[in-house]
Amino acid sequence: MTGDLSRILTDVLKLPADRLSDDASLDHAGFDSLAVVELSVLLAERFGIDVSDNDIKDAATLGQLDLLITSKRSGR
Known part of the structure; x- marks a missing residue:
């Protein structure tokens, strides 16, 4: 996972860093409907x-x- 996404998830959305891995589901990472919108x-x-x-x-x-x-971001 790129640093930009990781920083947004931990610093802004306040998701627990220990749950953020490439193979983690959004539910496991702590996403709720508000986090998706944010x-x-x-x-x-x-x-x-x-x-x-x-x-x-x-x-x-x-x-x-x-x-x-x-x-x-790369326009693809």
Whole structure:
């Protein structure tokens, strides 16, 4: 998982760092519906990318979420 995503999850969304691994599910990492919405807004504000709530929820793991964000940031 990239440092940017890790920092957002721990520093802003206050998710427990010991649960953040590439193979962790969003539920295991501590995501709730509010965290999903907050992450979507943060990604738009900080990186200028549109990642919908559904896109985030559809990621099976944090690693997949990280790949999605990385691909959107690179314009792919």
